[in-house]
Amino acid sequence: MKTSTITRSDRAHLKEPVTPSATGEVQGYEHVQRTPLAMDAAAALVSVESLQQLLADTITLRDLYKKHHWQVAGPMFYMLHLLFDKHAGEQSELVDLLAERIQTLGGVSIAMGADVAEVTLIPRAPAGRENTAAQLARLIHAHEVILLEARAMARATASSGDVGTNDIIVSDVIRTGELQVWFLAQHIITPQAD
Numbered sequence: 001m002k003t004s005t006i007t008r009s010d011r012a013h014l015k016e017p018v019t020p021s022a023t024g025e026v027q028g029y030e031h032v033q034r035t036p037l038a039m040d041a042a043a044a045l046v047s048v049e050s051l052q053q054l055l056a057d058t059i060t061l062r063d064l065y066k067k068h069h070w071q072v073a074g075p076m077f078y079m080l081h082l083l084f085d086k087h088a089g090e091q092s093e094l095v096d097l098l099a100e101r102i103q104t105l106g107g108v109s110i111a112m113g114a115d116v117a118e119v120t121l122i123p124r125a126p127a128g129r130e131n132t133a134a135q136l137a138r139l140i141h142a143h144e145v146i147l148l149e150a151r152a153m154a155r156a157t158a159s160s161g162d163v164g165t166n167d168i169i170v171s172d173v174i175r176t177g178e179l180q181v182w183f184l185a186q187h188i189i190t191p192q193a194d
């Protein structure tokens, strides 16, 4: 995409880290620290790995909602413009909840877009604008990816004893996702039955 007015040499300079000699990284992304939570260490490790996937996909869904909030057009413009932003806000709250759960369990939350893009299982959307039907279908598919993962995680955390994560998955991720899918699906125009 040719969108920037800055020059090639500017770009090279901007890629330089602020302090090239020291990255300041103190905990690797893969490392999970032991925490005083009276929880089985293996259970925490498995939860962190699954939460990273769920977080990457939730960040992607949040961004997909914002993309469509900006780019939606047509007869349903105003209602979908508002609905997509409401859902984006609710997904943003889930992003924070999932990221802080990962930190609570001793992990390092995935955070930046480039890293999220490598991990997410939600298909990449085009940079261009899609029509309303495609926007709705893409959002519903993204929700289904997350709901599938979340249901598997709900079962896994229930049996591993990580009930704190289980509560977030069931009460927040699954319930919010199911409700948002319902709202999206009601905007799909289907042929009337005779």
Ligand SMILES: [Fe+2]
Binding pocket: 069, 085
């Ligand atoms: Fe806006």
